[in-house]
Amino acid sequence: MGGSFNPPTIxxxxxMQAALDSMNASQGIFVPTSHEYVLRKMKxxxxxxxxxxxxxxxxxxxxxxxxxxxxxxDTFKMIYTERKYDFYMIEEIRKSNPDxxxxxxxGSDKLSIISRWHRIDEFIKMCRILIAERGEDINALKNxxxxxxxxxxAFRVFNIPEDITGISSSLFRxxxxxxxxxxxxxxxxEVWEILNTNGKVPANSITDFHGDYDFLSNFxxxxxxxxxxxxxxxEAAFQAQKCMTDKAKAVFTxxxxxxxxxxxxxxxxxxxxxxxxxxxxxxxxxxKFTQNSELxxxxxxxxxxxxVEGNNWGDTFWxxxxxxxxxxxxxxxxxxxxxxxxxx
Numbered sequence: 001m002g003g004s005f006n007p008p009t010i011x012x013x014x015x016m017q018a019a020l021d022s023m024n025a026s027q028g029i030f031v032p033t034s035h036e037y038v039l040r041k042m043k044x045x046x047x048x049x050x051x052x053x054x055x056x057x058x059x060x061x062x063x064x065x066x067x068x069x070x071x072x073x074d075t076f077k078m079i080y081t082e083r084k085y086d087f088y089m090i091e092e093i094r095k096s097n098p099d100x101x102x103x104x105x106x107g108s109d110k111l112s113i114i115s116r117w118h119r120i121d122e123f124i125k126m127c128r129i130l131i132a133e134r135g136e137d138i139n140a141l142k143n144x145x146x147x148x149x150x151x152x153x154a155f156r157v158f159n160i161p162e163d164i165t166g167i168s169s170s171l172f173r174x175x176x177x178x179x180x181x182x183x184x185x186x187x188x189x190e191v192w193e194i195l196n197t198n199g200k201v202p203a204n205s206i207t208d209f210h211g212d213y214d215f216l217s218n219f220x221x222x223x224x225x226x227x228x229x230x231x232x233x234x235e236a237a238f239q240a241q242k243c244m245t246d247k248a249k250a251v252f253t254x255x256x257x258x259x260x261x262x263x264x265x266x267x268x269x270x271x272x273x274x275x276x277x278x279x280x281x282x283x284x285x286x287x288k289f290t291q292n293s294e295l296x297x298x299x300x301x302x303x304x305x306x307x308v309e310g311n312n313w314g315d316t317f318w319x320x321x322x323x324x325x326x327x328x329x330x331x332x333x334x335x336x337x338x339x340x341x342x343x344x
Contacts, residue, residue, distance in 0.1 A: 001105045002031040002077065002086060004038045004169065005057050006050070007195060009186050011167035013064050015160055019105050019130055020070055022158035028071045030061045031089055034078050039324055049310075050173050051325035054078050056198060063190035085118040090127045103130040103156065108138060115147035124154040131157045134165075179203045199308035199320070199332065206302060207310035207320070215295050216307060216335060219257040222295065224288045233257045234288045239264030241280045242273055281318075282334045289338055299339050307332040307339075 001016055008030075016028045035054045042051045058073055065071040076089050090104060104127050106114070111131065117123060131138065138157055142148045148155070167186050175183035179202060184192050192201075199205040209217040218235035229246075231237040231253050239260040240252035248267065252260055270276075289296045309319030309331045320327030 001028065002033065002089065004041060005030065005032045005061055006038050006042070006052050006169050007057065007172065007187060007191055008060050008064065009167050009169055009172055009191075010188055011164040011186075013067070013188065014164045015105070015132060016064075016071065017068060018161055019103070019132070019158055023103060023130065023156070025103070026070065028068075029093065030064070030071065030073045031077055032057050032061065032073070032075065034080055034084070035324075035326070037077075042325075045170075047173065047177075049322050049325060050177075052200070053326050056194060056200075060191045060194050063188065063194070066190075067188070087117075087119045087123050090123060094126050102127040104128070105130045105132060107132050108134050108136045108141065108157075111136075111138075111141045111148065112145065115145065120147075124151060129155045131155060132160050133157055134160060176201065197306060199306035199329065201306075204304075205306040205308055207308040207322075209309055213302075215298055216302075216309075218331070221257065222288065222292055224284065225291060226284055226287050229253055233260065234284050236260035237284045237287075238281055239267075241277075241284075242267050242269050244268060244270045278330055278334075281331070282337070285334055286338050286341070289342060296342050299335070300342060302339065307335045 001012070001019070003012065005012060012030070016030070019025070020028045032054070035051070038057075039048060039051045042048045054075075058075060058078075061073045065073060074089075074093065076092050077084050086104065090102065094102060104123075106129060108131050114120065114129070142152060172183050172186040174180075175186070187195070195201055196204055199207055206213050206216070214220050215222075218238060219233060221233050224231045224234050224237045226237045227249075229237075229240070229250060231240065233256070235257040236252045236255050239255075240249040242264050243249045243252075252263065255263060289299055308327075308329050309315070310322045311319045312322050314321050314323075316324075316327040318329070318331040320329050320332075
């Protein structure tokens with residue numbers, strides 16, 4: 001079963017299980033598409049921020065595999081940034097399973113265009129088509145299409161479970177954007193937990209470090225003492241640590257956040273920077289909040305909300321790029337860790 005799985009819903013899981021049961025099959029393989037494909041799709045819908053990373057989509061699909069040991073995930077299509085036809089995906093799966101009988105699951109709504117698929121004649125020699133019946137008149141669709149009439153031996157039909165009709169990733173995303181609590185009913189508990197802990201549930205997360213939450217930003221101007229020097233912001237303190245001498249670091253005590261960031265790009269970078277920068281950020285932010293009690297109280301007041309530095313400047317290390325949904329969010333994770341420490 002191919003798809004965006006953005007995110008995978010209970011319908012994806014139940015549909016795959018129904019297909020396996022109908023054919024008495026030994027294995028079901030989820031094949032998620034590439035991030036670039038999903039992003040293009042979300043941009044067309046004007047919701048690029050709803051794009052989930054490859055890592056998250058695979059992680060969520062793998063929870064399906066933990067529920068049902070017949071299931072697995074194949075990331076073949078994720079490694080391609082350009083369009084990669086299903087023909088090549090089936091070709092690769094065939095190489096790994098030379099003696100297996102393969103079926104590709106499609107919705108009955110795709111039957112009218114299947115004759116236009118890339119290398120369809122070769123495709124159905126490698127892999128039969130398993131049609132998920134969605135209420136359409138399959139016989140009418142077949143009889144109105146000469147290609148289907150001629151090649152119908154390559155097709156099989158199975159019924160989808162009635163209780164998943166209408167469930168889709170797009171419906172889930174719509175409900176999530178509207179803070180509709182019923183969105184949770186469309187995914188498994190494991191998928192919901194992954195989305196929640198990664199700041200993808202708006203009602204349970206803070207994704208904008210401006211306005212009421214500007215104090216979470218490193219650009220918030222407040223005194224921070226670190227290693228014997230007093231800086232005007234955590235940004236200045238952090239950028240200073242890129243320098244190799246105390247004299248060079250001291251210059252940053254006079255800089256405001258924006259100038260600090262700019263100057264930090266031009267310094268002679270200490271050779272171990274990539275290895276130590278996360279720990280340094282953690283030490284500086286711990287100093288920021290433990291030295292300023294009013295900020296510590298505001299941090300605690302964020303409760304158990306997931307903190308995500310959403311940004312529009314492409315930072316996928318410290319935060320999450322709002323335009324693509326990609327990001328490791330190290331800054332948010334550090335803030336949540338310090339919040340937990342302060343509570344104790």
